[in-house]
Amino acid sequence: xxxxxxxxxxxxxxxxxxxxxxxxxxxxxxxxxxxxxxxxxxxxxxxxxxxxxxxxxxxxxxxxxxxxxxxxxxxxxxxxxxxxxxxxxxxxxxxxxxxxxxxxxxxxxxxxxxxxxxxxxxxxxxxxxxxxxxxxxxxxxxxxxxxxxxxxxxxxxxxxxxxxxxxxxxxxxxxxxxxxxxxxxxxxxxxxxxxxxxxxxxxxxxxxxxxxxxxxxxxxxxxxxxxxxxxxxxxxxxxxxxxxxxxxxxxxxxxxxxxxxxxxxxxxxxxxxxxxxxxxxxxxxxxxxxxxxxxxxxxxxxxxxxxxxxxxxxxxxxxxxxxxxxxxxxxxxxxxxxxxxxxxxxxxxxxxxxxxxxxxxxxxxxxxxxxxxxxxxxxxxxxxxxxxxxxxxxxxxxxxxxxxxxxxxxxxxxxxxxxxxx
Numbered sequence: 432x433x434x435x436x437x438x439x440x441x442x443x444x445x446x447x448x449x450x451x452x453x454x455x456x457x458x459x460x461x462x463x464x465x466x467x468x469x470x471x472x473x474x475x476x477x478x479x480x481x482x483x484x485x486x487x488x489x490x491x492x493x494x495x496x497x498x499x500x501x502x503x504x505x506x507x508x509x510x511x512x513x514x515x516x517x518x519x520x521x522x523x524x525x526x527x528x529x530x531x532x533x534x535x536x537x538x539x540x541x542x543x544x545x546x547x548x549x550x551x552x553x554x555x556x557x558x559x560x561x562x563x564x565x566x567x568x569x570x571x572x573x574x575x576x577x578x579x580x581x582x583x584x585x586x587x588x589x590x591x592x593x594x595x596x597x598x599x600x601x602x603x604x605x606x607x608x609x610x611x612x613x614x615x616x617x618x619x620x621x622x623x624x625x626x627x628x629x630x631x632x633x634x635x636x637x638x639x640x641x642x643x644x645x646x647x648x649x650x651x652x653x654x655x656x657x658x659x660x661x662x663x664x665x666x667x668x669x670x671x672x673x674x675x676x677x678x679x680x681x682x683x684x685x686x687x688x689x690x691x692x693x694x695x696x697x698x699x700x701x702x703x704x705x706x707x708x709x710x711x712x713x714x715x716x717x718x719x720x721x722x723x724x725x726x727x728x729x730x731x732x733x734x735x736x737x738x739x740x741x742x743x744x745x746x747x748x749x750x751x752x753x754x755x756x757x758x759x760x761x762x763x764x765x766x767x768x769x770x771x772x773x774x775x776x777x778x779x780x781x782x783x784x785x786x787x788x789x790x791x792x793x794x795x796x797x798x799x800x801x802x803x804x805x806x807x808x809x810x811x812x813x814x815x816x817x818x819x820x821x822x823x824x825x826x827x828x829x830x831x832x833x834x835x836x837x838x839x840x841x842x843x844x845x846x847x848x849x850x851x852x853x
Contacts, residue, residue: 433484433485433486433487434457434480434485434487435485436482436483436484436485439453439454439457447564450482451482454480454482457478457480458478458479458480459478461478461487461489462475462476462477462478462489465478465489465491465506471491471506472491472506473491473492473493473503473504473506474492474493474494475491475492475494475500476489476490476491476492476506477489477490477492477503478490488505489505489506489507490503490504490505490506491503491504491505491506541593542590542593543590543591543592543593544589544590544591544610544613544614545589545590545614546587546588546589546611546614546615546617546618547560547562547567547587547588547589547590547602547604548560548562548585548586548587549561549562549563549566549567549585549586549588550583550584550585550586551580551581551582551583551584551585551586552566552582552583553580553582556571558570558571558574558580560586560588560604562602565600565602566602567588567590567602567603567604568601568602568603568604569588569604569605569606570603570605572607573588573591573603573604573605573606573607573608574606574607575606575607575637575638575673575674575679576637576638577638577639577674577678578606578638578674578676578678586606587606587611587615587672588604588605588606588611589604589605589606589608589610589611589614590602590603590604591603591604591605591608591610606637606673607635607637607638609633609634609635609641611673612633612635612641612643612669612673612681613630613633615668615669615672615673616630616643616658616665616669619660619665619666619668619669620657620658620660620665622647622652622654622657623657623658626648627647627648627649627652627657628645628646628647628648628652628654628657628658629645629646629647629648629654630643630644630645631644631645631646631686632644632686632741632742633741634737634738634740634741635737636733636736636737637673637679638673638674638678638679639678639679639680639733640679640680640681640682640729640733640734640737641673641679641680641681641682641737642681642682642684642697642737642738642740642741643658643681643682643683643684644684644685644686644693644696644697644741645657645658645683645684645685645686646685646686654685654686655683655684655685658683659683666681666683669681682699682700682737684696684697684699684741690708690715690742690744691706691708691715692706693741693742694706694708694715694717694738694742694744694746695717697737697738697741697742698717698719698727698734698735698738698746698748700726701719701723701726701727701734702719702720702723703717703718703719703723703727704718704719704720704751705717705718706718708744712745713743713744713745714744714745714746714747715742715744715745715746715747716747716749717746717747717748717749718748718749718750718751718754719748719749719750719751720750720751721750721751721752723750724748724749724750727748728748735748
């Protein structure tokens, strides 16, 4: 008895299953069919297929009461009949399906963080990416809020989980995870692929804005310029992949090991006058020119919020006039003996002096924000923790009251900043 080896090779190609696995599935199916045959002479059977010639050899086995093989002999199969042949087919298909599921799971397991590209498939209330022989589920929570995916459209996503299921591997993908931005930059920027430029941190509010901190391992390579690309081409390529209408803005800032410099960079495109660090409570007090206050805070506090996530510091932003008003009021109270050197009141009059100082500073802040919608002057770093498959060294808090000596970031107008995409 012979089997056509070419037919098994065809199954290997069509199903993407290893040839030896296909042969073993056939051997198992034939052995199961033989045991159901009325012509079977043994308790069990073993089938061997020659991998080159396709010659099939059946060995009947006699077992003792404990299931051990007592004897084995070669058997020449006779006509199996329709029912037995159907059994062999069912067993073979089942084994092949199991092998196909294992092959799919083995292909994608461990690939969390990888970028996948496919065709959008809308099936009822579920969204999938067709990847060829496999599909990836794109849950609603992992879709960009202000983006509408069209059936049949090309799209990219990042693998965030691979689950083993009874019917095969379930690939879970995301378009909102920050790792998608990391992967897209790696595809667009050759310097990242070559290891010359590294993404050290990222904070993202999908569909709205992303901040990426980059550094260079080569003094001759500008990391921000490499990621932006000629005329902003590379950054816009990523932006277009993130949203068809290019609604998600990307700020590319320079990474710094010094936390005060990093905080200042992270607030780009706003200019920063000074940064004061308070490591005990993880706060960075940032002073900006009055005309930069709204830009530093961002719409509904978004710029400050993303900067806090990127740096790990709670960022408190004050205008120069607000900061000066506070300092002057506290200095006067100190000289009058109403407060101590740490700003603690020494009497009820001292408490009133502190309240007056804050009221004066608040008035200066409101004046700086006049006619602006943004009125959030501080941001917490842990509003949305980011788990990235990229290196992201923690920022070590520096010494308290460390001051930046000069403005640390680029132009205040977003449209003129080469490290930002609108």
